[in-house]
Amino acid sequence: MSLQAPSAPGRVYARAGGPVLRLSESEAATAPPSAPERMIINMGPQHPSTHGVLRLLLELDGETVTRCKPIIGYLHTGMEKTGETLTYLQGPTNVTRMDYASPLFTELAFSMATETLLGLELPPRAVWIRMLMCELNRISSHLLFQATNGMDLGAVSMMLYGWREREEVLRLLEQITGLRMNHNYIRPGGVAADLPDGWRDDTLGLLEAIGDRLDEYDALLTGQPIWRERLQGVGVISATECLALGVTGPILRSTGYSWDLRRHMPYLDYDRLNFDVICGSYGDSFDRYAIRLNEIRESIRLVRQILAGLPAGDYRVQDKKVTPPPRGRIDESMEALIHHFKIFTEGFKVPAGEVYAAVESPRGELGCYMVSDGGPKPLRMHIRAPSFVNLQALPYMLEGRLVADAVAIISSVDPIMGEVDR
Amino acid sequence: MASPLPGGLAELGVAVSIDPGGGPVLHPDRAQLTEVAAALRDAGYDQCLDVCGVDYLGADSRPDLPDGVVPERFEAVVTLISHRQRGRVRLRVQVPAEDPRLPTLFDLFPGAENPEREVFDMFGIGFDGHPDMTRILMPEDWEGHPLRKDYAVGIVPVRFKAAGDAR
Amino acid sequence: MSASPPPEPALEEAAPLGPAYGGLTDLPHNFATSRLEEAVKWSRARSCWPATFGLACCAIEMMATGGPHYDIARYGMEVFRASPRQADLMIVAGRVSQKMAPVLRQIYDQMMAPKWVISMGVCASSGGMFNNYAIVQGVDQVVPVDVYAPGCPPGPETLLHAILSLHSLIRSGELTRRRQGAAGAGAGVVVEQRDGQTATRMVVSPKRGRFGRG
């Protein structure tokens, strides 16, 4: 399907009677089902395959799901409110805890929004380090998906393999950023530190090993009849529905609609790299599995190009206003010490204005809407979380499927509840 | 301007500004919102990415608003994207505090359903014609709308106590 | 016409038991004495099944602890039970929101006694960096906590340390007297952070391109 007018028949996004069960949480216990033989059951928020704390109300006809409603908010952390009390330099610490499977992307969106307001131009090395880290993070995030997807469908060996490989990526990330998760590595003005010694060999070794492992996944799962039976034709959604519901990322691409921000609205230096946008054709769970698997391969390709082209230079802007002085100078000069102190206690002022910056996270378009009133803290910081919007497609995917498929479908949406609830 | 706005919009008389990133921002008023959004959708902006609210309580000046737009306490920000033109456009609608209501975009963009519920939950801005105007993130019986500026962050002072020896 | 099946070998012949076989049958004294209390404590400490109670980022680390590298199965705990009724240990992994707190308490109440709680991560222990309206400032306001594991997130090593500390508390009987289940009545032991003590080095070898100690 091309970018022009998708032609699949549209659905009626009805106020009542559609696949969305519009019941409030308290009504659900007492409300009569829409037909006598139907019943409403509750799944979650504490359920092993709802990826955290997603709760679903399912209206069933026998074993068939007729309508459903995702209930969220069980992990609401008030991060957008907390974000208003933190300076721009502290902000990434906060937002990195939203999407904990791919924390660097939220940091990136936040930093990009801040930098746009500041009008900063980053040194090329900072930009490329950011791309490197994001692609590594995309690999680990998709490996996590492979692991949990396998676990949800009963392929326990896939779960163990997925965790094993992810652990290797995390180890590299830990080497570079100092932490396994919640890195707070990408900050307004660049990144927190330069790449450590020996990172290039480790990265190359990792890429090679992971590449081999992906072929093993293929052998284990992709051609396997049970795997195909459980995924093919399950949770089908069309491009029209995706567009109408605001769905982005692998779910949109699984319908054959080629849309990837890295390609179509490039940020950082993605327009200088070669990669393919992976698309499916049926919009089912199997396509979404295969897209994520192949996106790992594309990310490996990207990382190789980044390794080849990584420019030398500064890893953060040399702008006194936003960059703390180097560690060594603090011991020598009083001004540097004061400067350092002021940046970390008061923060820097950002010109008034509002801006929206978006990146392609492993789950779709991740945007940061930032309003500054000219002070050192944002007036409003809002994250457009892809999982939050993608969850709206769940009732449409579940309609008419069996309860047993629900687990496969939830898993193929790959929601991260921290990002859904913020 | 990064992406030229479709011709029909000029006749609607909507104030336009450009954000620091070079993207177009439209400032329709409440009555125009549905009309403008429909025109944009017909012009190719066919996906609604986001609806979010902003509370400007206590902001003394609003230099980023173009002339003719009367600032109000609340603002609803709608982000649309056109895949064909590869551009986004943002609609900023002023919502007065005395009467925080807006027409829903559900009929044009069904994907606005959850974001609008979130705006309602967090700011108390109601959307007329929305199919399910209930709280989404907070518990149903919660009082207040947390992201309003006059709602306290809720910081409780940390009480440090001797934790004993760590094992 | 059918061939008669070959005669089955007698079981005693097929598997003779004896000291060489490693069995205990032929030991001269194959019983041990213990106080019942000791035996109970011993077995409780060694069959501590956790409930899956993943909430946020920490849950990912909890799952990583169950993964092959850190391998919680070494302590007989890989059976994460989906049903609270089959679990003895609740690992509260992540931030507890105001909306989740009642659910958490309900799940705790559904667990069979004796039951233990580990509060994993600063969010669960004290609210962490989210000192705001949405987060319960410490899960010990909701359920009694026996061990606090610090860190944001506590790495798998810290979690394992917390679990082993809990085991030794159960084993030594410090936790045997049961509290009434009231919030704030847990043992409240704080363990050290132990991250990065085992595996900060890459274990992938660039030459072979394979995982292994390289």
Ligand code: SF4
């Ligand atoms: S302690 Fe840190 S890692 Fe754990 S849930 Fe809280 S923010 Fe996430």
